[in-house]
Amino acid sequence: MRVLMVGAGSVGGFIGAHLAHAGVAVSFLLRARTCEAIRSRGITLRSGSTSFTVHPPVATDPSKLATPDVIMLGVKCYDLDEVIQQISPILKKNTFILTFQNGVDTEERLMAAFEGDRVVAGVIYIYTRIAEPGVIDHLAQGQITIGELSGNTETPRITALLDLFANTPIPCKVSGNMTRVKWEKMCWNVVFNPLTVLLNDSVAKALDHDETLSLITEIVKETMLVAERFGVTLPPDTAHMVVRNTQAVRDIHTSMFDDWKAGRQTEIEYLNGYLVRHALTFGVAIPVNETLYCLVKARTARMETTHGPGQDTKPAMNA
Numbered sequence: 001m002r003v004l005m006v007g008a009g010s011v012g013g014f015i016g017a018h019l020a021h022a023g024v025a026v027s028f029l030l031r032a033r034t035c036e037a038i039r040s041r042g043i044t045l046r047s048g049s050t051s052f053t054v055h056p057p058v059a060t061d062p063s064k065l066a067t068p069d070v071i072m073l074g075v076k077c078y079d080l081d082e083v084i085q086q087i088s089p090i091l092k093k094n095t096f097i098l099t100f101q102n103g104v105d106t107e108e109r110l111m112a113a114f115e116g117d118r119v120v121a122g123v124i125y126i127y128t129r130i131a132e133p134g135v136i137d138h139l140a141q142g143q144i145t146i147g148e149l150s151g152n153t154e155t156p157r158i159t160a161l162l163d164l165f166a167n168t169p170i171p172c173k174v175s176g177n178m179t180r181v182k183w184e185k186m187c188w189n190v191v192f193n194p195l196t197v198l199l200n201d202s203v204a205k206a207l208d209h210d211e212t213l214s215l216i217t218e219i220v221k222e223t224m225l226v227a228e229r230f231g232v233t234l235p236p237d238t239a240h241m242v243v244r245n246t247q248a249v250r251d252i253h254t255s256m257f258d259d260w261k262a263g264r265q266t267e268i269e270y271l272n273g274y275l276v277r278h279a280l281t282f283g284v285a286i287p288v289n290e291t292l293y294c295l296v297k298a299r300t301a302r303m304e305t306t307h308g309p310g311q312d313t314k315p316a317m318n319a
Helices: 012-021 032-041 077-090 106-113 156-166 178-199 203-207 210-229 238-249 255-262 272-282 287-299 301-306
Strands: 002-006 025-029 043-047 050-054 070-073 096-099 119-132 135-148 172-174
Touching: 002 012, 002 077, 012 025, 012 043, 012 050, 012 070, 012 119, 012 135, 070 077, 070 156, 077 106, 096 106, 106 119, 119 156, 119 178, 135 156, 135 178, 156 172, 178 203, 178 210, 178 238, 178 255, 178 272, 178 287, 203 210, 203 238, 210 238, 210 272, 210 287, 272 287, 287 301
Parallel strands: 002 025, 002 070, 043 135, 070 096, 096 119, 135 172
Antiparallel strands: 043 050, 119 135
Protein backbone atom coordinates (compact mmCIF):
# COMPACT_ATOMS: atom_id res chain seq x y z
CA MET A 1 0.00 0.00 0.00
CA ARG A 2 1.36 3.42 -1.02
CA VAL A 3 0.89 6.18 1.55
CA LEU A 4 0.92 9.94 1.07
CA MET A 5 1.43 11.80 4.34
CA VAL A 6 0.35 15.43 4.19
CA GLY A 7 2.50 17.35 6.63
CA ALA A 8 5.60 16.41 8.64
CA GLY A 9 4.86 18.14 11.92
CA SER A 10 4.11 16.58 15.27
CA VAL A 11 1.58 14.10 13.88
CA GLY A 12 2.57 13.62 10.25
CA GLY A 13 6.27 13.48 11.00
CA PHE A 14 5.85 11.01 13.85
CA ILE A 15 3.54 8.62 12.01
CA GLY A 16 5.21 8.99 8.62
CA ALA A 17 8.71 8.47 10.01
CA HIS A 18 7.66 5.26 11.73
CA LEU A 19 5.98 4.00 8.56
CA ALA A 20 9.06 4.78 6.48
CA HIS A 21 11.31 3.13 9.05
CA ALA A 22 9.12 0.02 8.83
CA GLY A 23 9.60 -0.14 5.06
CA VAL A 24 6.21 1.22 4.02
CA ALA A 25 6.13 3.09 0.71
CA VAL A 26 5.37 6.52 2.17
CA SER A 27 5.96 9.93 0.64
CA PHE A 28 5.32 13.41 2.04
CA LEU A 29 3.47 16.43 0.70
CA LEU A 30 5.07 19.44 2.39
CA ARG A 31 5.50 23.18 2.37
CA ALA A 32 8.62 24.54 0.74
CA ARG A 33 10.74 25.15 3.83
CA THR A 34 10.04 21.78 5.41
CA CYS A 35 10.38 20.05 2.05
CA GLU A 36 13.86 21.42 1.50
CA ALA A 37 14.97 20.53 5.02
CA ILE A 38 13.76 16.93 4.75
CA ARG A 39 15.05 16.50 1.23
CA SER A 40 18.48 17.52 2.48
CA ARG A 41 18.61 15.83 5.88
CA GLY A 42 15.67 13.43 6.11
CA ILE A 43 13.26 13.12 9.02
CA THR A 44 14.80 12.37 12.39
CA LEU A 45 12.58 11.03 15.15
CA ARG A 46 14.04 11.13 18.66
CA SER A 47 12.26 9.12 21.35
CA GLY A 48 13.89 8.69 24.75
CA SER A 49 17.42 7.37 24.26
CA THR A 50 16.76 6.16 20.72
CA SER A 51 16.56 7.94 17.40
CA PHE A 52 16.48 7.17 13.71
CA THR A 53 16.50 9.08 10.43
CA VAL A 54 14.60 8.21 7.26
CA HIS A 55 14.79 9.73 3.78
CA PRO A 56 11.36 9.41 2.15
CA PRO A 57 10.32 11.04 -1.12
CA VAL A 58 9.06 14.59 -0.56
CA ALA A 59 7.50 17.27 -2.75
CA THR A 60 5.41 20.42 -2.62
CA ASP A 61 3.30 19.17 -5.54
CA PRO A 62 1.51 15.82 -5.08
CA SER A 63 1.72 15.08 -8.80
CA LYS A 64 5.49 14.72 -8.36
CA LEU A 65 5.00 11.78 -5.98
CA ALA A 66 3.77 8.22 -6.44
CA THR A 67 -0.03 8.00 -6.68
CA PRO A 68 -1.19 6.93 -3.21
CA ASP A 69 -3.67 4.32 -2.10
CA VAL A 70 -4.25 6.18 1.17
CA ILE A 71 -3.72 9.82 2.02
CA MET A 72 -3.05 10.52 5.71
CA LEU A 73 -3.69 14.04 6.92
CA GLY A 74 -1.19 15.36 9.46
CA VAL A 75 -2.11 19.05 9.18
CA LYS A 76 -4.10 21.46 11.29
CA CYS A 77 -7.84 22.02 10.86
CA TYR A 78 -7.34 25.46 9.35
CA ASP A 79 -5.18 24.03 6.55
CA LEU A 80 -7.79 21.50 5.42
CA ASP A 81 -9.37 23.58 2.64
CA GLU A 82 -5.99 24.12 1.00
CA VAL A 83 -5.15 20.42 1.32
CA ILE A 84 -8.46 19.45 -0.31
CA GLN A 85 -7.51 21.52 -3.35
CA GLN A 86 -4.03 19.98 -3.47
CA ILE A 87 -5.06 16.33 -3.28
CA SER A 88 -8.20 16.49 -5.42
CA PRO A 89 -6.39 15.93 -8.76
CA ILE A 90 -4.55 12.79 -7.56
CA LEU A 91 -7.50 10.85 -6.15
CA LYS A 92 -8.09 7.50 -7.82
CA LYS A 93 -11.37 5.60 -7.67
CA ASN A 94 -10.35 3.67 -4.55
CA THR A 95 -8.10 6.24 -2.85
CA PHE A 96 -9.19 6.87 0.72
CA ILE A 97 -8.25 9.49 3.30
CA LEU A 98 -7.31 8.88 6.94
CA THR A 99 -7.83 11.86 9.24
CA PHE A 100 -5.92 12.78 12.39
CA GLN A 101 -7.27 16.28 13.05
CA ASN A 102 -8.54 17.70 16.31
CA GLY A 103 -12.15 18.82 16.44
CA VAL A 104 -15.15 16.89 15.18
CA ASP A 105 -15.92 18.23 11.70
CA THR A 106 -12.95 17.20 9.49
CA GLU A 107 -14.71 14.12 8.15
CA GLU A 108 -17.84 16.12 7.33
CA ARG A 109 -15.77 18.70 5.44
CA LEU A 110 -14.01 15.99 3.44
CA MET A 111 -17.24 14.20 2.58
CA ALA A 112 -18.69 17.48 1.34
CA ALA A 113 -15.65 17.99 -0.89
CA PHE A 114 -15.31 14.51 -2.39
CA GLU A 115 -17.83 12.10 -3.82
CA GLY A 116 -17.94 8.50 -2.69
CA ASP A 117 -16.95 6.73 0.50
CA ARG A 118 -13.40 8.03 0.91
CA VAL A 119 -13.00 8.89 4.59
CA VAL A 120 -11.68 6.82 7.47
CA ALA A 121 -11.62 8.65 10.80
CA GLY A 122 -8.60 8.62 13.05
CA VAL A 123 -7.60 9.99 16.43
CA ILE A 124 -4.14 10.16 17.94
CA TYR A 125 -3.05 11.03 21.45
CA ILE A 126 0.57 12.10 21.32
CA TYR A 127 3.05 14.49 22.88
CA THR A 128 5.86 15.59 20.59
CA ARG A 129 7.86 18.73 19.93
CA ILE A 130 9.41 19.90 16.68
CA ALA A 131 13.03 20.77 17.40
CA GLU A 132 13.44 22.08 13.85
CA PRO A 133 11.95 21.21 10.46
CA GLY A 134 12.47 17.49 10.00
CA VAL A 135 13.54 16.82 13.60
CA ILE A 136 10.84 15.61 15.99
CA ASP A 137 11.15 14.83 19.68
CA HIS A 138 8.64 12.24 20.87
CA LEU A 139 8.02 12.68 24.60
CA ALA A 140 4.89 10.72 25.51
CA GLN A 141 1.99 8.68 24.19
CA GLY A 142 1.32 7.93 20.52
CA GLN A 143 -1.79 5.74 20.47
CA ILE A 144 -4.00 5.70 17.38
CA THR A 145 -7.67 4.78 17.04
CA ILE A 146 -9.19 4.36 13.58
CA GLY A 147 -12.61 3.44 12.29
CA GLU A 148 -15.13 3.60 9.49
CA LEU A 149 -17.86 6.19 9.95
CA SER A 150 -20.34 3.41 9.18
CA GLY A 151 -19.19 1.52 12.26
CA ASN A 152 -18.01 -1.49 10.24
CA THR A 153 -14.81 -2.69 11.91
CA GLU A 154 -13.77 -5.28 9.33
CA THR A 155 -13.55 -3.51 5.98
CA PRO A 156 -10.59 -4.17 3.66
CA ARG A 157 -9.14 -0.72 4.23
CA ILE A 158 -9.33 -1.05 8.02
CA THR A 159 -7.52 -4.38 7.71
CA ALA A 160 -4.92 -2.78 5.44
CA LEU A 161 -4.32 0.07 7.91
CA LEU A 162 -3.97 -2.33 10.82
CA ASP A 163 -1.39 -4.28 8.81
CA LEU A 164 0.54 -1.05 8.13
CA PHE A 165 0.70 -0.02 11.76
CA ALA A 166 1.41 -3.55 12.98
CA ASN A 167 4.91 -3.13 11.55
CA THR A 168 5.53 -0.02 13.66
CA PRO A 169 5.73 0.64 17.42
CA ILE A 170 2.53 2.73 17.20
CA PRO A 171 -0.41 1.02 18.96
CA CYS A 172 -3.45 1.08 16.69
CA LYS A 173 -6.94 -0.07 17.58
CA VAL A 174 -10.28 -0.02 15.78
CA SER A 175 -13.49 1.57 17.02
CA GLY A 176 -17.00 0.95 15.81
CA ASN A 177 -18.05 4.41 16.95
CA MET A 178 -15.51 6.97 15.80
CA THR A 179 -17.94 9.85 16.18
CA ARG A 180 -18.04 9.20 19.93
CA VAL A 181 -14.24 8.74 20.04
CA LYS A 182 -13.73 12.12 18.40
CA TRP A 183 -16.13 13.81 20.80
CA GLU A 184 -14.33 12.18 23.74
CA LYS A 185 -11.08 13.73 22.54
CA MET A 186 -12.94 16.99 21.93
CA CYS A 187 -13.78 17.01 25.66
CA TRP A 188 -10.05 16.91 26.44
CA ASN A 189 -9.11 19.49 23.83
CA VAL A 190 -11.69 22.12 24.81
CA VAL A 191 -10.50 21.88 28.41
CA PHE A 192 -6.73 21.82 28.37
CA ASN A 193 -5.90 23.68 25.17
CA PRO A 194 -7.50 26.97 26.27
CA LEU A 195 -6.66 26.54 29.96
CA THR A 196 -2.93 26.12 29.32
CA VAL A 197 -2.98 29.35 27.31
CA LEU A 198 -4.98 31.29 29.88
CA LEU A 199 -2.97 29.93 32.82
CA ASN A 200 0.28 30.26 30.88
CA ASP A 201 1.40 26.93 32.28
CA SER A 202 1.34 23.16 31.86
CA VAL A 203 -1.68 20.91 32.17
CA ALA A 204 -0.74 20.26 35.81
CA LYS A 205 -1.71 23.82 36.77
CA ALA A 206 -5.33 23.07 35.89
CA LEU A 207 -5.28 19.73 37.71
CA ASP A 208 -3.93 20.96 41.04
CA HIS A 209 -6.66 23.32 42.20
CA ASP A 210 -10.24 22.60 43.28
CA GLU A 211 -11.47 25.69 41.48
CA THR A 212 -10.05 24.65 38.11
CA LEU A 213 -11.22 21.06 38.61
CA SER A 214 -14.75 22.40 39.05
CA LEU A 215 -14.26 24.49 35.94
CA ILE A 216 -13.15 21.40 34.00
CA THR A 217 -16.33 19.63 35.03
CA GLU A 218 -18.46 22.49 33.73
CA ILE A 219 -16.54 22.71 30.44
CA VAL A 220 -17.08 19.01 29.80
CA LYS A 221 -20.76 19.10 30.83
CA GLU A 222 -21.38 21.88 28.33
CA THR A 223 -19.51 19.97 25.62
CA MET A 224 -21.66 16.93 26.32
CA LEU A 225 -24.79 19.06 25.87
CA VAL A 226 -23.69 20.09 22.38
CA ALA A 227 -22.67 16.52 21.55
CA GLU A 228 -26.14 15.33 22.52
CA ARG A 229 -27.66 17.72 19.98
CA PHE A 230 -25.56 15.90 17.37
CA GLY A 231 -26.92 12.58 18.59
CA VAL A 232 -23.77 11.64 20.52
CA THR A 233 -24.26 10.52 24.12
CA LEU A 234 -21.09 10.48 26.20
CA PRO A 235 -20.75 8.58 29.50
CA PRO A 236 -21.89 10.48 32.61
CA ASP A 237 -18.40 10.21 34.11
CA THR A 238 -16.66 11.79 31.10
CA ALA A 239 -15.38 14.78 33.10
CA HIS A 240 -13.93 12.47 35.74
CA MET A 241 -12.27 10.37 33.05
CA VAL A 242 -10.79 13.45 31.39
CA VAL A 243 -9.12 14.43 34.66
CA ARG A 244 -8.06 10.91 35.63
CA ASN A 245 -6.55 10.06 32.26
CA THR A 246 -4.64 13.33 32.15
CA GLN A 247 -2.79 12.75 35.42
CA ALA A 248 -0.32 10.47 33.63
CA VAL A 249 0.75 13.31 31.31
CA ARG A 250 0.24 16.19 33.72
CA ASP A 251 3.54 17.88 32.92
CA ILE A 252 2.81 18.42 29.23
CA HIS A 253 1.72 21.59 27.53
CA THR A 254 -0.71 21.58 24.60
CA SER A 255 -0.57 22.37 20.91
CA MET A 256 -2.54 25.56 21.50
CA PHE A 257 -0.09 26.66 24.18
CA ASP A 258 2.90 25.99 21.92
CA ASP A 259 1.23 27.70 18.97
CA TRP A 260 0.50 30.77 21.09
CA LYS A 261 4.04 30.93 22.41
CA ALA A 262 5.47 30.57 18.91
CA GLY A 263 3.14 33.20 17.43
CA ARG A 264 1.27 30.70 15.31
CA GLN A 265 -2.43 30.44 14.60
CA THR A 266 -4.39 28.31 17.06
CA GLU A 267 -7.27 25.90 16.54
CA ILE A 268 -9.60 27.71 18.94
CA GLU A 269 -12.19 28.19 16.18
CA TYR A 270 -12.39 24.42 15.66
CA LEU A 271 -12.59 23.59 19.37
CA ASN A 272 -14.41 25.93 21.77
CA GLY A 273 -15.40 28.19 18.88
CA TYR A 274 -17.12 25.26 17.18
CA LEU A 275 -19.08 24.56 20.36
CA VAL A 276 -20.10 28.20 20.77
CA ARG A 277 -21.37 28.54 17.20
CA HIS A 278 -23.38 25.32 17.29
CA ALA A 279 -24.72 25.93 20.80
CA LEU A 280 -26.11 29.23 19.51
CA THR A 281 -27.79 27.39 16.64
CA PHE A 282 -29.22 24.77 18.98
CA GLY A 283 -30.32 27.28 21.60
CA VAL A 284 -28.08 25.70 24.24
CA ALA A 285 -26.33 27.84 26.86
CA ILE A 286 -22.61 27.09 27.30
CA PRO A 287 -21.32 30.16 29.16
CA VAL A 288 -18.04 28.63 30.35
CA ASN A 289 -16.95 27.57 26.87
CA GLU A 290 -18.06 30.93 25.50
CA THR A 291 -15.91 32.69 28.09
CA LEU A 292 -12.89 30.51 27.32
CA TYR A 293 -13.35 31.15 23.60
CA CYS A 294 -13.54 34.93 24.05
CA LEU A 295 -10.53 35.05 26.39
CA VAL A 296 -8.32 32.94 24.12
CA LYS A 297 -9.35 35.04 21.12
CA ALA A 298 -8.39 38.18 23.03
CA ARG A 299 -5.11 36.76 24.29
CA THR A 300 -4.04 35.55 20.84
CA ALA A 301 -5.53 38.43 18.85
CA ARG A 302 -2.27 39.91 17.53
CA MET A 303 -0.92 36.48 16.65
CA GLU A 304 -4.13 35.42 14.88
CA THR A 305 -4.05 38.52 12.66
CA THR A 306 -0.37 38.28 11.77
CA HIS A 307 -0.08 34.52 11.32
CA GLY A 308 -2.93 33.29 9.16
CA PRO A 309 -3.61 29.81 7.81
CA GLY A 310 -0.95 28.10 5.81
CA GLN A 311 2.16 29.27 7.63
CA ASP A 312 5.22 27.15 6.94
CA THR A 313 6.05 26.28 10.54
CA LYS A 314 3.80 23.60 11.98
CA PRO A 315 2.57 23.23 15.55
CA ALA A 316 4.59 21.23 18.02
CA MET A 317 2.12 18.65 19.22
CA ASN A 318 -1.34 17.30 18.85
CA ALA A 319 -2.80 17.05 22.30
